[in-house]
Amino acid sequence: MTVTPLVDFARLLDVLDTEGERLATSATGTDPELEVPHLPGMRLGEVVRHVGSVYRMVVSWLRDGERPTRWQREPAPDQSVVDYFRAGLLEVVDELDRHDPLEGAPTWWPEHQNFGFWCRRLAHETTVHRVDVQLTGAKLLVGDIAAEVALDGIDELMSLWFTHRLGVLGVSDVVPGRVAVNAGGRRWIARVSTTGASAWRTDEDEPAEATVSSDATGMYLWLWGRRPGAYVQESGDPALVAQLRSLLRVATR
Incomplete structure (x- = not known):
């Protein structure tokens, strides 16, 4: 199975940025304790926090070259979970945008060891969890997923x-x-x-x-x-x- 995506990496980075903002906007003002459909035991705030934590983990991994064991997994005491998410999104998009997608980078898939892996993986991670947030709060999807x-x-x-x-x-x-x-x-x-x-x-x-x-x-x-x-x-x-x-x-x- 090829690791080459069906869309280019620049498009995937744009998807990450756009879907991240949709997720943050959809979560704003929504009860973080709402249970998330299709994710038993998960609440909306935990989904938002999880994705923000993944962004920070990836940035740490890319900068240090080794899979991290410690990073900021929770919002700061004076930080909302949405602000925590948005700060992580800004950081990871900036980090990926500064590198050629074909430049070598550590990942958890041995066959795909470059920055492009993370453009693709985080674009889909964010899109799927945007869907989770919207189906939890508004019960409908706002913003198409392009074919x-x-x-x-x-x-x-x-x-x-x-x-x-x-x-x-x-x-x-x-x-x-x-x-x-x-x-x-x-x-x-x-x-x-x-x-x-x-x-x-x-x-x-x-x-x-x-x-x-x-x-x-x-x-x-x-x-x-x-x-x-x-x-x-x-x-x-x-x-x-x-x-x-x-x-x-x-x-x-």
């Missing part, structure tokens, strides 16, 4: 999470089979076997025991567990479709 961005997010899910992350976790006790993921005119095959999980993007009509299809944004949110099955069309073996969603929940936990 090309959603397709890149699907590609990242298939390569980074389904293939790499499940491999690291060593998930076993699975039902072997293939699920085709169709969205926005593109197709991926997610395969599970007794030796592991893998996925790839394909231009061929490769066979699969099950298929899920939707528009780009609908599939992106469905794979991330932010939309119910009514938003996708399923065919073939329903157990393999259910297993795909279950494995992605494990991988992205």
